[in-house]
Amino acid sequence: MAGIAPDSSISDPSRRGIRSSQLVDRTFKYWSIVPIIVLLTLLAVLPTIHLLRMSFSEVETSGSETIWTYVGLKHLRTFLSDPVVPVAFWNTLVFVVVVVIVEAFIGFFLAITVSRTQRLVGFYRTVFLFPLLIPPVAISTMWRLMYDYNYGFINQLLGLIDVAGPTWTADPALALMCVMVVDIWHWTSFVFLIILAGLESLPHELNEAARIDGASERQVYRYIILPLLRPTLITAVMLRTLFAFKVFDEVFVLTGGGPGTATELISVYAYDVFFTQFRLGYGAFLSLVTAVLMLLFVLVYRRVNQTR
């Protein structure tokens, strides 16, 4: 019998192809999750471990060589006696508290107002979203033009009523306020978006039922909408606080931390230590402190939220 042997199919290359592709398919669940684990390990977990090591070392680079010297808690001592650190922390605290309060206030009222408006809603939404999408560096450029002493929009306006404007970002008394204005311009929309989403998810029936029972508009807001909106409001404030801590772009481009230390914030100072002073170990320690503070903030927030 010269018939085809039944086991010849095993050595048939096309059949083997099908088999291995079946194996690939059957294990799809597993191998498709591998890339993200590998990438996150290489690009996020390892750098974080590296940061810890840097924080306790003196690091120098020459060419592609890196020289590590373990120095223990030396950076902690430097940190405690560094005169810029308290200034940077104080400025950051002032910056975060002021911008978050102002943004929450304006964003809240914008959202309430838009939710009660029938016309132009799409237009308002689109315009309000705009600052969140454009590059922060472009926003800095814009405000560089607004604040310019000679040709800036603000001083030209003041010139119309014969007032000589100040130097704005170059004035130590005004510089921090100037960068706060930029941040408020940039981020108020974020609060607006979250609160508007919260308002739109509230059940309509409650509002109508209260009206039928004779509640005034003010009462509806005071006793129904505000209490229901409270979790959304808290979330918006928490997220903004977290993001405001990280602010870098606008401040770095507009003032670079100056004049003097008037706008020195933690992130700007850490960058300065890294790349102007080239103290890589101390810079790592500073950013580690920032990260730990932010994570503590998140933990406290979660605890507070759970106990309520």
Next chain:
Amino acid sequence: MNKKVGAILRHSFLWVWVLVLLVPVIFMFLTSLKLFRDIISGSILFSPTLRNYRELFLASHSDFRRLTLNSIITSVGTTLIGVTVASLAANSLTRFQWNKWVSGLIMGGVLFIYLLPPIIFIGPFYLLTRSLGVYDTPLAIIMGHTAFNLPLAVSMLYDFFADIPKELEEAAVVDGANRIQTFLRIVLPIARPGVAATAALVFIFSWREFMFALSMTSTPRGMTIPVGISAFVQEYNIRYGEMSAAAIFAMLPAVILFIFAQRNIVKGMTLGALKG
């Protein structure tokens, strides 16, 4: 009568904020169309010119073409890697049964990385990219941008994929489709608006990112547009016209992508809030 007054008050309040937001943009746009003498005179009447844009892109001393190319390579690279890896992971986590422990660890880790401040990545990546010999190239920036954006991409796609009804897949399996085919031909096409919005958002975030790109580059070989613009702003004798033209150009991709995927982009931007 009272109602009408209320409506007028509401619209005027909203218009005040609209003006606050738009005046700086319009002022910068006009500046980008002005010759230097018109910028000095501050007059509203001037003859607009595209000279600043021409200088920016065509002048031989300008690096802006190189920076634009770098920005495109960085953003496209980050988007391709990020969305591919994230959609594979989101598909696996939503379509297959996973031990709660495993999926919790992955999504928890993703959230954790999302919360870390980007400043902590600068030092380690500076050393890493130097030792790999990729410092001052777009590749160095892509590595960081991928790490920053993967958490967002996975969380967004996870939500979009989880919304797809299981019955559709079961029908496909009955028709003889295997797992990979189901992913490519059923899940991805149905979730296309979500995938597009995720890609748009990752692109925008990479396009506009500044601090990391600044730290990983020192020459036009690797610099992106935001880094170039910051150099304009910090010059002693500012070239106002070219600086404005560069910033207006940098805004374009965000505006264009936003027009096409507004609804889902909004969903992505408030994602952190809804989860928090």
